Amino acid sequence: MERLLPDAGSPVRENLLRIEETVAAACREAGRAREEVALLAVTKTVAPALINEAIRLGVTRIGENRVQEYLGKKDALLLKGVETHLIGHLQTNKVSKIVGQVDMIQSIDSLHVAQAVARTSQRLGRVTQVLVEVNIGGEEAKSGVPADQAAELVAAMGEIEGIRVRGLMTIPPISDTEKQKRDYFCRMQKLFIDIRDKKIDNVSMDILSMGMSSDYREAILEGSTMVRIGTALFGKRAAVLR
Ligand SMILES: *Cc1c(COP(=O)(O)O)cnc(C)c1O
Numbered sequence: 001m002e003r004l005l006p007d008a009g010s011p012v013r014e015n016l017l018r019i020e021e022t023v024a025a026a027c028r029e030a031g032r033a034r035e036e037v038a039l040l041a042v043t044k045t046v047a048p049a050l051i052n053e054a055i056r057l058g059v060t061r062i063g064e065n066r067v068q069e070y071l072g073k074k075d076a077l078l079l080k081g082v083e084t085h086l087i088g089h090l091q092t093n094k095v096s097k098i099v100g101q102v103d104m105i106q107s108i109d110s111l112h113v114a115q116a117v118a119r120t121s122q123r124l125g126r127v128t129q130v131l132v133e134v135n136i137g138g139e140e141a142k143s144g145v146p147a148d149q150a151a152e153l154v155a156a157m158g159e160i161e162g163i164r165v166r167g168l169m170t171i172p173p174i175s176d177t178e179k180q181k182r183d184y185f186c187r188m189q190k191l192f193i194d195i196r197d198k199k200i201d202n203v204s205m206d207i208l209s210m211g212m213s214s215d216y217r218e219a220i221l222e223g224s225t226m227v228r229i230g231t232a233l234f235g236k237r238a239a240v241l242r
Contacts, residue, residue: 012053015233019216023227026220037220040085040209042230044069045237048076054233055082063087063106063228067094071101087169087209087228089143092116100124106131106169106209109145111156118162128163131209134191136184137173144170147187151195158203165200167207167225168192172215181215185222192223 019039027034043051044065051062055078062077064070065088074084084102090113098105099120108114108130121128132154135144145153150168157165168191172184188210196205211219213232220227231237 010053010057011235012050012233013057015235016054016057016059019229019232022217023220026217030221030223032220036225038226040087040226040228041233042087042212042228043073043234044088044230046230046234048073050234052076052078055079061085061226064102065089067098071097074101090117096120099128100126104129104131104166107133107143108157108163109133109135109143109153111153114153114157114160114163118160121162126162129166130157130163131167131169131207132157132165134168134170134188136170136188136191139173142171147191150191151198154195154203154205155198155200158200165203165205167205167209168195169207169209171212172210175215178218181218182222185210185215185219185224189223 023037023039024034027037038061040061040063041054041059043062060081061083063085085104085106086098086102087106090105090107092113095116099117105117105128108117109132117128117130132150133144134147134150135142136147138146154165157163168188170188175181189208192205192208207225208223209226209228210224211227213229216227216229
């Protein structure tokens with residue numbers, strides 16, 4: 001938040017301050033340093049002008065869901081010093097469009113897509129930072145690798161040139177109670193530590209991306225190192241994009 005500028009009256013400014021307070025309070029409650037948790041502003045369906053306002057207010061990471069939408073907005077964004085992440089499901093036919101255009105892809109859930117990302121990365125002479133998306137609730141309609149196959153996928157990805165696994169990402173099932181929310185995040189944290197302890201070659205398990213507008217406090221209490229926040233920062237989205 002070093003670049004926080006006064007911009008009285010903007011809802012984004014108010015929202016950002018409130019989020020920052022909640023993040024700081026959750027870190028204190030968990031006995032963690034504030035620096036352990038990064039904020040990713042989720043900018044799907046948000047107009048470039050509003051995204052730029054958030055960036056001017058100190059946001060240094062943004063995440064988009066859809067390749068096409070991101071590529072359409074990218075040139076209007078003030079991205080100097082800002083990390084960009086793809087957080088939505090990635091289809092193989094979009095891989096060549098997005099590799100090289102974002103700093104990290106958080107939503108890899110199969111060896112097939114990982115190999116496609118690696119191939120394009122190698123062609124461009126780069127290494128793409130990736131997270132493995134885990135379907136921690138085992139929900140049928142959701143993307144993500146099943147929890148019991150995550151370690152195997154990470155290990156297989158460690159052997160591919162052109163990508164670097166940096167950690168895990170998840171979208172847990174919608175839960176009503178704090179206990180339910182924390183249970184899923186707790187399971188993710190255990191999985192993350194288990195895989196990290198394997199010390200797999202060419203894999204750095206340093207990012208655990210979990211927590212959204214409705215549950216980022218609980219995610220931080222259970223060890224999240226990156227919260228992905230859309231609505232709480234920019235307000236309700238006009239359209240629901242997944
Ligand atoms: C939309 C989205 C978010 C942010 O959701 P909010 O509830 O608006 O904070 C986070 N992660 C992913 C993968 C998303 O698609």
